[in-house]
């Protein structure tokens with residue numbers, strides 16, 4: 305007979321989000337079980353953030369160095385592909401999770417390896433890899449942190465084409481001669497940057513008019529222009545109709561809508577994400593399997609008093625840092641509710657409300673040029689009914705950008721709420737702007753009045769002086 309083990313909190317999925325829910329709940333003195341079916345650390349550590357950024361860093365550092373007089377000739381040659389891939393392998397701990405398992409042990413949480421499923425309220429069953437079967441119950445909360453997987457389009461020939469998803473694109477051990485990438489989101493442009501620099505001939509197939517459609521239009525425009533300069537064949541307004549793989553190891557023919565077709569050695573489908581909720585027993589608690597989990601701002605699933613949905617799985621903001629932020633909020637809310645107090649700080653910007661998901665979620669796209677964006681775009685802000693003004697500046701208007709790189713190109717925009725005189729959003733595009741972004745995040749999340757930002761003096765000669773130019777332009781126009 306299977307023994308039932310009771311914990312205060314059961315966490316389903318040990319990606320960055322699940323780990324942080326567990327950590328926060330342990331900090332509050334709650335007992336915690338963590339269930340993981342693959343590797344502790346999740347998508348981010350092994351097939352997403354870590355490997356992709358380890359691949360991108362040498363590419364972007366070389367591009368930066370090539371724009372610095374006196375340094376250019378020292379970095380003239382090709383990248384050392386084997387060393388770049390080895391660097392990536394080290395960053396994924398060679399796809400072993402011992403370090404993260406040790407961390408789970410160190411916080412005093414119990415790890416169950418296997419596929420977990422809800423089995424009625426507050427109960428999770430785990431089927432382990434060796435046929436083990438565990439039944440866990442949760443006194444206070446079950447946190448579903450099962451993340452997302454690639455969403456693949458329904459295409460004739462898809463199964464036989466053995467197309468890459470983000471997993472293969474971040475873990476491949478060899479450079480394909482020709483790589484076709486389908487999609488125009490963050491994965492598509494980051495992976496086009498990597499593989500073109502490592503020696504692939506990349507064709508980027510974008511269904512819409514441009515890339516990065518959720519960002520300010522100039523972001524996608526500048527990233528695509530740079531990819532074209534790097535040799536990527538960028539095609540917009542095209543749809544893939546079918547994929548045909550020639551034998552097992554042969555090339556793939558990519559058939560486009562209309563009559564066009566071309567050959568590639570690999571095809572990467574970077575067409576978005578789907579929730580991992582199809583086989584987690586949601587039907588046993590009255591919820592529809594397969595969808596994103598609807599949650600309130602404390603990350604509690606709508607209509608439940610014990611079920612939480614945290615991280616990618618709730619579709620609020622599919623980024624590791626936002627998942628970890630939600631995990632801190634959810635962990636604290638679970639602890640407060642477990643202590644008998646109703647989690648009361650659920651108002652905007654309260655301790656138990658993930659307000660930044662809606663108002664101030666930052667994202668860096670690690671391409672060349674980088675994109676750093678936080679909060680609302682001009683179009684988002686207008687759609688939401690705010691009375692706003694966008695202020696734009698060319699990043700070449702400050703001395704810091706010229707010093708950073710010869711021929712620096714970049715652009716900045718802030719979106720100002722004219723009624724409250726605070727920033728609702730900011731976007732920077734240019735080499736090195738990723739590290740500039742947090743200044744904007746502080747301004748947006750802090751709702752710092754524009755008049756006070758005027759006293760936040762950027763150091764000379766840094767790219768951050770763009771803040772001064774933006775504020776001068778705003779004040780000039782406001783009279």
Ligand SMILES: Cc1cc2nc3c(=O)[nH]c(=O)nc-3n(C[C@H](O)[C@H](O)[C@H](O)COP(=O)(O)OP(=O)(O)OC[C@H]3O[C@@H](n4cnc5c(N)ncnc54)[C@H](O)[C@@H]3O)c2cc1C
Pocket residue numbers: 316317318319320321322339340341342343344345346347348349351352353354356357418419420421449450451452470474491580583584614615616617621622623624625626627
């Ligand atoms: C190529 C790529 C690059 C990215 N780069 C960045 C970046 O630079 N910065 C950034 O902020 N974000 C990035 N992201 C997004 C980021 O990876 C995700 O937002 C993040 O991984 C979400 O964390 P999570 O814990 O919610 O889910 P996941 O990381 O997906 O973890 C979920 C875990 O749950 C486990 N699981 C699922 N179902 C079950 C089950 N039934 N039983 C037991 N365990 C289960 C899974 O095995 C997995 O370990 C990137 C994404 C991709 C695809």
Ligand SMILES: NC(=O)c1ccc[n+]([C@@H]2O[C@H](COP(=O)([O-])OP(=O)(O)OC[C@H]3O[C@@H](n4cnc5c(N)ncnc54)[C@H](O)[C@@H]3O)[C@@H](O)[C@H]2O)c1
Pocket residue numbers: 457486487488489490491492494510511512516517543544574575576577622623667668669670
């Ligand atoms: N640096 C980062 O922060 C980072 C890096 C990578 C990924 N991520 C996150 O991971 C998530 C997934 O990224 P993604 O780029 O896969 O998804 P995405 O949703 O950002 O972009 C998917 C793109 O594919 C297109 N598309 C969808 N279906 C298509 C089809 N059938 N044919 C052609 N095009 C199609 C969409 O129009 C869109 O442009 C994102 O939410 C992103 O925020 C973050």
